[in-house]
Amino acid sequence: MLRKVRVAVSSAVIMAMASTLGATAQTPDTITIGYTGPLSGGAAAYGLDVQHGLQMAVDELNAAGGVKVGGKKTTFKLVSLDDQYRPPNAVANAKQLSQQNNAVIVFCPHSGGILAMQAMNEKSSPKFLIGAYSSEPAILKQDNHLTVMTPPSYDAYFKPFIGIEMKRFGKKLGLLATTSAYGKAWADGFRKAWEAAGGTVTGDYGVDYNTTTDFSGAVTKALNDKPDVMLVGGPSQPTGLVIKSARNQGYKGGFAMMDQAKFEQVEDVAPIAQLEGTVGIIPFKDFGPGVGQFIPRYNAKFGTSRQANAEVGLNYETMHVFAAAIALANSTDPAAIMAKVERAAKSLPGTYRIADINGLSKTGHLLIRSVAAVVNKGKFEPVPVPFTE
Amino acid sequence: MHLFFQELLNGLVVGSLYALVALGLALVYGTMQIPNFAHGHLYMLGAYVAFFGVTVAHVGYWPAMLLAIVVLALVGVVLERLVFRPLRNAPEVNTIIAAVGVLFFLQTLAQVWFGGDYRVFPTPYDKVVHFAGLVATQQQLIVIAAAAVLMVALFWFLKRTLTGATIEAVAQNRAGAALVGIDPNRVSMMVFAISAGLAAAAATLIASISLISPSMGFTVILKAFAIIVLGGMGSVPGAIIGAYILAFAESFGGTYISSNYQDAIAFGVLVLILTFKPTGLFAKGT
Numbered sequence: 001m002l003r004k005v006r007v008a009v010s011s012a013v014i015m016a017m018a019s020t021l022g023a024t025a026q027t028p029d030t031i032t033i034g035y036t037g038p039l040s041g042g043a044a045a046y047g048l049d050v051q052h053g054l055q056m057a058v059d060e061l062n063a064a065g066g067v068k069v070g071g072k073k074t075t076f077k078l079v080s081l082d083d084q085y086r087p088p089n090a091v092a093n094a095k096q097l098s099q100q101n102n103a104v105i106v107f108c109p110h111s112g113g114i115l116a117m118q119a120m121n122e123k124s125s126p127k128f129l130i131g132a133y134s135s136e137p138a139i140l141k142q143d144n145h146l147t148v149m150t151p152p153s154y155d156a157y158f159k160p161f162i163g164i165e166m167k168r169f170g171k172k173l174g175l176l177a178t179t180s181a182y183g184k185a186w187a188d189g190f191r192k193a194w195e196a197a198g199g200t201v202t203g204d205y206g207v208d209y210n211t212t213t214d215f216s217g218a219v220t221k222a223l224n225d226k227p228d229v230m231l232v233g234g235p236s237q238p239t240g241l242v243i244k245s246a247r248n249q250g251y252k253g254g255f256a257m258m259d260q261a262k263f264e265q266v267e268d269v270a271p272i273a274q275l276e277g278t279v280g281i282i283p284f285k286d287f288g289p290g291v292g293q294f295i296p297r298y299n300a301k302f303g304t305s306r307q308a309n310a311e312v313g314l315n316y317e318t319m320h321v322f323a324a325a326i327a328l329a330n331s332t333d334p335a336a337i338m339a340k341v342e343r344a345a346k347s348l349p350g351t352y353r354i355a356d357i358n359g360l361s362k363t364g365h366l367l368i369r370s371v372a373a374v375v376n377k378g379k380f381e382p383v384p385v386p387f388t389e
Numbered sequence: 390m391h392l393f394f395q396e397l398l399n400g401l402v403v404g405s406l407y408a409l410v411a412l413g414l415a416l417v418y419g420t421m422q423i424p425n426f427a428h429g430h431l432y433m434l435g436a437y438v439a440f441f442g443v444t445v446a447h448v449g450y451w452p453a454m455l456l457a458i459v460v461l462a463l464v465g466v467v468l469e470r471l472v473f474r475p476l477r478n479a480p481e482v483n484t485i486i487a488a489v490g491v492l493f494f495l496q497t498l499a500q501v502w503f504g505g506d507y508r509v510f511p512t513p514y515d516k517v518v519h520f521a522g523l524v525a526t527q528q529q530l531i532v533i534a535a536a537a538v539l540m541v542a543l544f545w546f547l548k549r550t551l552t553g554a555t556i557e558a559v560a561q562n563r564a565g566a567a568l569v570g571i572d573p574n575r576v577s578m579m580v581f582a583i584s585a586g587l588a589a590a591a592a593t594l595i596a597s598i599s600l601i602s603p604s605m606g607f608t609v610i611l612k613a614f615a616i617i618v619l620g621g622m623g624s625v626p627g628a629i630i631g632a633y634i635l636a637f638a639e640s641f642g643g644t645y646i647s648s649n650y651q652d653a654i655a656f657g658v659l660v661l662i663l664t665f666k667p668t669g670l671f672a673k674g675t
Contacts, residue, residue: 040497042604044505179649205648211608213406213599216529217399217640218648224392237507237600248517249524268509269600306504 030077031069031332033058033319034097034106034128036090036113039082042210043110046235046311050109050133051080052302053315057323057352059301067327076323079103087112091120098128104332105129105322107315111136111182118144129334131318132364133311135259136182137388140363146334148341148360150318151310152370154186154259156388158193161256161279164374164383168277169254170228171199176218176242177258178209178234186258190231202227209234209242219245233258233280240269247274254278262309263373263380275375282373283380284309290317290353313354318366320352321345341366395523396644397637402529402598404636405536409591410609411616411628412543413584419623420560420580423473423484427491428588429610431468433603434495435461435589436596437503440510450513450593457589465585466578474577492606499603512597528597535594539587540629547625556580560623619659621669630670635659 035054038047058076061067066075079101083089090113097103098121106121108114111134121128122144130147132139137153173194177187183206191201202225207218219242222230232242232255239261246255247270257266257280264283266275284307285291291313298308322337324344329336342360345367356369372383414428435457442453472491476484514527547553558566559576567573599605616635620627635655642654662670 040500040505042505042602042607044500044603045507046505048505207643207648207651211652213595213608214399214403214529216402216525217396217643218651220392220395220399221644221648235507237509241600248526265507306506 028074028102028332029072030075031326032097032101032103033076033078033322034094034101034103035078035080035108036083036093036097036106037080037109038085039080041084043085043235047082047085047109049306049309049311050107050315051078052298052306053312054078054107054319056298056301056312057316057319061320061323067323069326069330069332083108083113085110085112087116090114091116094121094128094130095124098124098126102126103128104326104334104337105131107131107133107318109133109311109315111139114139114147115142118142118147121146127334129322129337131315131322133315133318136185140361140365144364146338147364148318148322148338149365150314150357150368151259152368152385153365153388155189155193156370156385157259157281157372158190160372160383160385161190162194162197162199164279165229165254165256165277166194166197166199172202172226172228173199174202174222174225174227174230175204175206176222176230176232176246177206178238178260179206180208180210180234182260183209183234183258186233187231190256209238212238215242215245216249218242219249219251222246223249223251227253229254229256231256231258233261236261236265237269240266243274243278244270256280263375264307264309272375272378276378277375279372279374279383281310282371282382284313286371286373286380286382287313288354288356288369290351290356293351294354310355314368317348317352317354317357321348321357321366324348391522392644394521396640398523398525400633400637400640401533402525403640404633405533406591406595407609407612407616407636408629408632409532409536409539409594410588411613411620411632412540412625413587413591414613415617415620415623415625415628416543416556416580416587417584418617419625420556421473421577422481422623424488424614425584426485426488426610426614427468427495428584429606429608429613430492430495430499431461431464431585431606432588432592432609433499433601433606434464434592435585436510436592436601436605437499438589439593440508440596440601443511450597454590454593457593458586461589462582462586465581465583468585469578469581473581474574492610496603496606503603505603508601510593510596510601514597526598528594532594532598535590539590543583543587543625552579615656615659617669619662619669621672624669624671627669627671634662 037050058078062075066073081093083093094106094117097106114132117130132149135151135154137155139149175187177183205218205222254277259281295308321344325337325340328340345357345359357366359367370385372385373380417425438460439453439457442448442456472487512528516527555571555576559573563573616631617628620631638658639651639655643651
């Protein structure tokens with residue numbers, strides 16, 4: 001018995017040593033990029049968009065011969081695991097990706113998973129970088145030195161959104177956002193900013209966008225208090241249903257739309273006439289300089305049945321930034337890569353520039369060109385959004 | 390007062406929606422004591438069939454609904470024959486696990502075949518109707534009317550036709566029904582066909598005011614189960630009354646208390662009713 005244990009322990013030690021040696025002394029032939037996101041369940045479409053963006057960047061990099069690390073050409077491999085949007089699953093996946101697949105970077109597209117991963121990515125062995133795709137400002141406040149967050153944090157939208165809506169429609173705000181943790185945090189922040197700007201709030205009528213079949217009831221209640229502006233948002237298409245229902249019931253005011261909802265998909269449900277006076281993030285086609293070339297490339301690869309969107313584009317660009325940082329660092333050590341992200345972002349070729357990432361803040365936030373848009377007489381008018389760390 | 394009547398109308402729409410889904414569930418449970426957890430996913434499948442009927446085959450709204458009903462009735466028959474009939478004499482938990490298995494099978498299938506995106510069902514009845522200061526879309530009014538028609542038709546079928554009577558007979562006593570010459574297996578297949586067909590009709594009606602996605606079944610199935618528990622397991626009138634009670638509790642609870650707590654209030658009412666009537670409102674005598 002004892003002998004067996006000894007053999008087991010010693011072989012485990014040898015294996016552990018071998019894997020450490022492999023990670024530090026040698027350059028692998030392929031660098032694994034990990035991804036944990038919702039690939040099944042209600043948010044699967046979202047998770048797949050993110051995956052497509054990463055996959056597209058990885059394939060392009062490999063087609064161009066990969067990057068040079070330690071004097072050797074190295075290609076990339078994307079390994080995806082499903083977490084069904086659950087933080088505990090995301091952490092388990094991240095561990096597996098980092099320890100078994102030797103992933104240097106693990107991407108995750110939801111704040112719950114990212115925040116949970118931030119509790120372990122700097123302490124675990126091996127350490128790994130987090131590619132954070134979420135606009136949750138709390139991610140930047142964790143003092144985590146191995147996290148790179150891509151989208152603008154959502155509090156950056158408060159001021160420009162309020163400026164436009166309050167001026168055009170009035171000072172009374174109704175809150176009709178989704179009741180997910182993300183939606184609630186968004187609505188809370190927006191409410192405070194609205195009140196700080198001298199507005200009043202008629203009430204909170206939020207419902208769960210994922211489980212509500214007919215929004216008429218919540219909308220009727222909200223309209224009964226006669227708001228001038230309503231905060232809406234959640235998944236895009238249900239957001240469209242809320243807007244449509246409000247217009248059908250005679251609402252003439254404005255909508256401030258959370259960044260989770262995207263105009264191009266909201267339009268599938270609510271026609272542009274019903275979106276008059278709505279402020280939200282700008283449609284993907286107007287995002288940045290590289291989008292015009294990107295969309296045909298995306299369609300050639302994934303077909304035209306799915307539209308390219310912000311999820312695809314921003315993760316694509318972030319992956320290119322990471323690859324350039326790996327090449328500049330000439331290493332797969334997470335801290336060494338992190339140190340080169342800033343320079344990599346600045347020197348990224350134009351074809352990869354979807355939202356014009358142009359640097360990295362001290363808190364690990366990519367400096368991204370962030371633009372909102374308001375619907376004015378049936379047209380999208382750009383609204384500049386200041387960068388917040 | 391305007392608010393009250395508008396919410397009454399909204400509650401009526403949601404109640405009709407719930408009733409349509411709960412009916413099929415109650416029918417299967419009432420006849421065979423099978424808790425068909427996959428019912429919500431049959432509903433989802435029905436929505437996709439009708440969706441492709443309208444958008445790909447361009448057959449029009451009502452023919453698409455008919456198509457969905459026929460296809461789903463066949464799926465129901467296959468399900469009964471392949472999954473539930475072999476488990477008739479197995480412990481009840483096996484049936485439950487099988488139903489959950491079917492649920493995941495259908496959801497994954499839909500995910501792979503149709504993708505995870507929300508789809509928008511085009512409806513020709515999108516116009517807004519105003520009357521006495523109240524607002525509804527044509528489609529919402531159709532949901533209310535169609536639910537009433539389907540409920541009456543099902544009732545008439547069960548109570549006034551010979552075939553319907555065989556279902557009632559099997560529900561009351563399977564062995565006894567067999568003794569008087571009714572084929573219980575045929576009845577079981579028929580019940581599954583009707584139940585799945587009803588789910589398809591419900592899905593076509595509801596999808597046009599909501600959205601289609603592979604997980605749409607999950608949102609309705611929980612509520613539908615709550616409804617048939619509330620109504621008395623397997624009671625068809627109970628399912629109808631239960632559906633409207635849940636919908637009005639949601640609608641008025643959301644209005645006069647807080648919409649954030651809409652679901653909590655609705656299920657609070659459910660718990661309260663079950664405290665006083667533990668077997669549900671219309672429990673069947675044993």
